[in-house]
Amino acid sequence: MAVTTKTVEESCIAARRAAxxxxxAPTATKDAALEAVARLLRERAGEIxxxxxxxxxxxxxxxxxxxxxxxxxLTEERVAAMAEGVRTVAALEDPVGDELExxxxxxxxxxxxxxxxxxxxxxxxxxxxxxxxxxxxLTIKSGNAIVLRGSSYAERSNGALAAVVREGLVEAGLxxxxxxxxxxxxxxxxAELATQDGLVDLLIPRGGEGLKNALKDVATVxxxxxxxxxxxxxxxxxxxxxxxxxxxxNAKVQRPGVCNAAETLLVDAAVxxxxxxxxLRDLHGAGVALVGxxxxxxxxxxxxxxxxxDEDWSTEYLDLKMVVGIVDSLEEAVEHINDxxxxxxxxxxxxxxxxxxxxxxLVDAAVVYTNASTRFTDGFEFGMxxxxxxxxxxxxxxxxxxxxxxxxxxxxVRGDGQVRE
Amino acid sequence: MAVTTKTVEESCIAARRAAxxxxxAPTATKDAALEAVARLLRERAGEIxxxxxxxxxxxxxxxxxxxxxxxxxLTEERVAAMAEGVRTVAALEDPVGDELExxxxxxxxxxxxxxxxxxxxxxxxxxxxxxxxxxxxLTIKSGNAIVLRGSSYAERSNGALAAVVREGLVEAGLxxxxxxxxxxxxxxxxAELATQDGLVDLLIPRGGEGLKNALKDVATVxxxxxxxxxxxxxxxxxxxxxxxxxxxxNAKVQRPGVCNAAETLLVDAAVxxxxxxxxLRDLHGAGVALVGxxxxxxxxxxxxxxxxxDEDWSTEYLDLKMVVGIVDSLEEAVEHINDxxxxxxxxxxxxxxxxxxxxxxLVDAAVVYTNASTRFTDGFEFGMxxxxxxxxxxxxxxxxxxxxxxxxxxxxVRGDGQVRE
Numbered sequence: 083m084a085v086t087t088k089t090v091e092e093s094c095i096a097a098r099r100a101a102x103x104x105x106x107a108p109t110a111t112k113d114a115a116l117e118a119v120a121r122l123l124r125e126r127a128g129e130i131x132x133x134x135x136x137x138x139x140x141x142x143x144x145x146x147x148x149x150x151x152x153x154x155x156l157t158e159e160r161v162a163a164m165a166e167g168v169r170t171v172a173a174l175e176d177p178v179g180d181e182l183e184x185x186x187x188x189x190x191x192x193x194x195x196x197x198x199x200x201x202x203x204x205x206x207x208x209x210x211x212x213x214x215x216x217x218x219x220l221t222i223k224s225g226n227a228i229v230l231r232g233s234s235y236a237e238r239s240n241g242a243l244a245a246v247v248r249e250g251l252v253e254a255g256l257x258x259x260x261x262x263x264x265x266x267x268x269x270x271x272x273a274e275l276a277t278q279d280g281l282v283d284l285l286i287p288r289g290g291e292g293l294k295n296a297l298k299d300v301a302t303v304x305x306x307x308x309x310x311x312x313x314x315x316x317x318x319x320x321x322x323x324x325x326x327x328x329x330x331x332n333a334k335v336q337r338p339g340v341c342n343a344a345e346t347l348l349v350d351a352a353v354x355x356x357x358x359x360x361x362l363r364d365l366h367g368a369g370v371a372l373v374g375x376x377x378x379x380x381x382x383x384x385x386x387x388x389x390x391x392d393e394d395w396s397t398e399y400l401d402l403k404m405v406v407g408i409v410d411s412l413e414e415a416v417e418h419i420n421d422x423x424x425x426x427x428x429x430x431x432x433x434x435x436x437x438x439x440x441x442x443x444l445v446d447a448a449v450v451y452t453n454a455s456t457r458f459t460d461g462f463e464f465g466m467x468x469x470x471x472x473x474x475x476x477x478x479x480x481x482x483x484x485x486x487x488x489x490x491x492x493x494x495v496r497g498d499g500q501v502r503e
Numbered sequence: 504m505a506v507t508t509k510t511v512e513e514s515c516i517a518a519r520r521a522a523x524x525x526x527x528a529p530t531a532t533k534d535a536a537l538e539a540v541a542r543l544l545r546e547r548a549g550e551i552x553x554x555x556x557x558x559x560x561x562x563x564x565x566x567x568x569x570x571x572x573x574x575x576x577l578t579e580e581r582v583a584a585m586a587e588g589v590r591t592v593a594a595l596e597d598p599v600g601d602e603l604e605x606x607x608x609x610x611x612x613x614x615x616x617x618x619x620x621x622x623x624x625x626x627x628x629x630x631x632x633x634x635x636x637x638x639x640x641l642t643i644k645s646g647n648a649i650v651l652r653g654s655s656y657a658e659r660s661n662g663a664l665a666a667v668v669r670e671g672l673v674e675a676g677l678x679x680x681x682x683x684x685x686x687x688x689x690x691x692x693x694a695e696l697a698t699q700d701g702l703v704d705l706l707i708p709r710g711g712e713g714l715k716n717a718l719k720d721v722a723t724v725x726x727x728x729x730x731x732x733x734x735x736x737x738x739x740x741x742x743x744x745x746x747x748x749x750x751x752x753n754a755k756v757q758r759p760g761v762c763n764a765a766e767t768l769l770v771d772a773a774v775x776x777x778x779x780x781x782x783l784r785d786l787h788g789a790g791v792a793l794v795g796x797x798x799x800x801x802x803x804x805x806x807x808x809x810x811x812x813d814e815d816w817s818t819e820y821l822d823l824k825m826v827v828g829i830v831d832s833l834e835e836a837v838e839h840i841n842d843x844x845x846x847x848x849x850x851x852x853x854x855x856x857x858x859x860x861x862x863x864x865l866v867d868a869a870v871v872y873t874n875a876s877t878r879f880t881d882g883f884e885f886g887m888x889x890x891x892x893x894x895x896x897x898x899x900x901x902x903x904x905x906x907x908x909x910x911x912x913x914x915x916v917r918g919d920g921q922v923r924e
Binding site: 105106198200283284302306329336443446449450452453454465475476481496497503 | 612622757879911915
């Protein structure tokens, strides 16, 4: 089954048509499609790996860094993991049709507020073929159609994967155009996709700042930007310092290149002298380049801590680098975070329930942690199966975007002839 | 208490600061502020009416149409109605702090998803002073700060009303800058307000297409556009035709200048000959200018029905004008509505539960009615007390924007030292 070679607009028109069928599809039909996709992924693993090998052998791929090549590479295990992921999504509750509210209005009308799919979702992403499957599974389950615009580096891999998904849809009696891949292409095609008003209901860019800025200038369809994560760990005066060390270390070191990794460590002055020397030594030992304010540098002992510039407090390093500062109160920590953070994931380490409550209430972020690493902000960890993106905006969705976040609602109102007086 | 004369940016900074206090304010405090505002509106009615008289006497107001002058005019009853409206909002449930979900994650973390205020909401509106009070009441109750940008025609009226609200806030111990009025001014000030990224969380334009287009070109803050309402009434083959006549008449005639009024009447071919002559005579008798497709014109008898152009099917007349068409099935009606409608409010008149179900499921709109007029789409009728706008977009909010729609959510996660493996 060949993957489409339609233009961007033709693809969006086809997706819109398919979306109307998907919106009305029963849960069992959508689940059957997902089961078929999971089965076909295993059956076609050979073809998929061949396509992936061709992508990796392409001369364009030669210039990729090792990390990017790793993201592009598929293996038998990775294909099996994708199939497992599809089954996980199939097992989640179908949000479509949920009754969110029901009431009898003063006019006697019966009002029901019910969840409905958004319609057509477009995702623009980098050379990570598994995203093709994750996103398609989420949109199928939530009754949406999806237009996928992957990277040209992954063209053959994505083509093979999308073909499998389309075959699974057809097996279940659903329209194959509910999952459409548009050719990578350049900025022009991106702009074309981002201006399909009336056809695309939501565009989710998964990529770096360059992609986001390119979209901000041209997009006329609704976009959810997964903005940067300048996340903080705040060690409160009543923190368990051993726990604080582990959390600060994990939040920075476990996977520094992702948006929920911490970039700033704030330490209450009351515990700084006890906490900092060991904590800084841990971080330094893991290869973290440290900068800090004056008080931090005084307590650093033999650990090298550079001078933090104004810019450091607002930078998402996405790397083994961290800025460390001392604050005199929880209020100062909150103010610092609200002024410099990106409203992604913020953590306090404290044994005081009052401090936890106050921090959780005052910090303006999608996720506020007490006594845990910021690294947990993720659709899988949150029990949402997977995520199609991660929102740092306040409208519609905050944090991981899963099945529910791919829906909107509709008021269904029934009367017996009511007119407005 | 003088109303602020700050610049747009200074106002937004002050509102942001106030928003942090409002977000943490208990329900009782917010309600006390609203009670104080309701009381002060009555006590200060004289001053408010004097200010309004000055607005009406201004030479600029001389050029207004009678309808616009009427919207600008305040009377003792109208001020009393505003006070009553504020009490109605005070009596509504406070959405802030609602626990939307709670679960234990696989990592053992305790996750709660709770409603929180958006922060700073900006509203741009025309010369209707009551909007000042409606919007301020909704934002206070939902824990937000508001920046109001009214019309220069209503400058003195809005000033007097905003002063009363600010005094009410202070009486209850809340910051007066939770409600700020910025001077009317021109497009430049509008653009300044629409680009206060990081200060304004949501901008709601209440006005015509001119205002919306002006914003679309410049806005960088999140905007909810209350788009046009090209609403339809579809008379199904199994409709009670007497009911259908009343609903079609009401949806068009009762208040034609509003977004939930109907613009198109679709009639099933099976009942067209029975239904149309009387229905068209009703509408014509109420002064409705009619245009229609060929089959409608053939059935119009002595009622004058012009030729509908392609454009008519997509026009929001906002006037005593209606386009009438005949369709051969429910599916054709649905397709017509999904192709030409604006996803606002759509109605079917039918005695068939299956037809109602099918129409409600397939029509892609914020509100879908069975056997009722489209005119009910409104915050008050929906039991939301009031509305700050009416959304035809799919993200975040659909239909009337009330207290809940002025909130977002936050994940509050508590652990006992969890780090990501």
